[in-house]
Amino acid sequence: QTVVTQEPSFSVSPGGTVTLTCGLSSGSVSTSRFPSWYQQTPGQTPRTLIYSTNTLSSGVPDRFSGSILGNKAALTITGAQADDESDYYCVLYMGSGLWVFGGGTKLTVL
Amino acid sequence: QVQLMQSGAELKKPGASVKVPCKASGYRFTSYGINWVRQAPGQGLVWVGWINPYNGNTHYAQKFEGRVSMTTDTSRSTAYMELRTLTSDDTAVYFCARVDYGDYDDYNYMDVWGNGTTVTVSS
Numbered sequence: 001q002t003v004v005t006q007e008p009s010f011s012v013s014p015g016g017t018v019t020l021t022c023g024l025s026s027g028s029v030s031t032s033r034f035p036s037w038y039q040q041t042p043g044q045t046p047r048t049l050i051y052s053t054n055t056l057s058s059g060v061p062d063r064f065s066g067s068i069l070g071n072k073a074a075l076t077i078t079g080a081q082a083d084d085e086s087d088y089y090c091v092l093y094m095g096s097g098l099w100v101f102g103g104g105t106k107l108t109v110l
Numbered sequence: 111q112v113q114l115m116q117s118g119a120e121l122k123k124p125g126a127s128v129k130v131p132c133k134a135s136g137y138r139f140t141s142y143g144i145n146w147v148r149q150a151p152g153q154g155l156v157w158v159g160w161i162n163p164y165n166g167n168t169h170y171a172q173k174f175e176g177r178v179s180m181t182t183d184t185s186r187s188t189a190y191m192e193l194r195t196l197t198s199d200d201t202a203v204y205f206c207a208r209v210d211y212g213d214y215d216d217y218n219y220m221d222v223w224g225n226g227t228t229v230t231v232s233s
Contacts, residue, residue: 001172036219038155045205045226046147046155051219052212089155093218097160097169099145104154 002026004092006102012080012109020105021072022090028071033092035073037066040104041086049088050075077107085109112136114206114224121230122196129192130227132206139187140164143209145220146180146191150202160209161189196231203228 003025012018022035029035037050048057050066053073063078073092077084090102115133122128132144146158159170161180168180179192189206204227207220 034216034218038220040155045223046207046220048219048221048223051210051221052217055217057221087154091157091219097143097162097167098171099157099160099218101147101155101157 002092002094002100004090004100004102006088006090006105008103009106009108012077012084012107014080014082014109016080017076017078018080018107019069019074019076020088020090020107021069021074022092022102023072024092029068029073029092031068033073033094035066035068036091036093037064037073037075038089038091039084039086040089046089080109082109112208112222114208114222116204116206116224116227119228119230121232123233124197124231126196126231127192127194128196128229129190130204130206130229132189132191132224134187134189134208137208139182140184143211144180144182144189145207145209147205147207147220148202149205149226150199153202155205158191158204163189193229196229198231200229201231 005023031053038046040046054066065076067074087104089104113135140163161168163182182189206224208222210217210221
């Protein structure tokens with residue numbers, strides 16, 4: 001069973017930079033897993049932030065960026081703002097119509 | 111504009127089945143996939159499965175295999191997710207999401223989300 005790992009929680013100061021990561025229980029995350037990132041505030045529909053590792057979804061501010069760092073996918077927020085306080089989910093495409101969600105990272109901005 | 115419309119809520123008894131619709135509009139329904147994702151109260155997002163409306167191909171998460179069926183009605187641009195033998199653990203919001211494969215199968219992500227259908231399983 002494939003498990004996608006994310007930090008359960010993270011904290012960043014307003015204006016600061018934070019990098020959230022997304023790993024695989026066995027193996028490395030590469031661009032061939034088409035990592036995507038989604039933001040969700042409680043009670044809301046998920047919002048697509050990044051797809052295909054580092055492509056910004058339409059309307060998403062450029063303080064969000066995606067990359068591969070070592071053997072993990074990464075989401076970096078540069079100049080964090082109060083309304084970035086949300087849950088962030090990484091999703092990997094495993095091929096043949098199979099996706100796996102990470103457990104999510106709860107980001108606090110304070 | 112591109113939209114996925116979902117009904118608001120369903121209340122079911124344990125052991126029953128639920129069939130959740132997801133009506134697409136604003137795009138060619140058969141050119142994109144549909145993922146189903148669920149979120150139990152206070153929990154994270156979990157992938158349930160995928161259907162290709164073009165040919166009906168499906169892939170279900172192992173956790174739901176044998177209990178879930180995904181279908182589409184292309185004449186109505188509507189996808190359906192049926193979950194059988196419900197228990198209280200199935201109480202969750204069920205989202206449908208459009209899958210954009212990209213022109214060269216180089217995207218494979220969810221670009222548009224429905225608002226979710228809340229399914230409550232209770233006696």
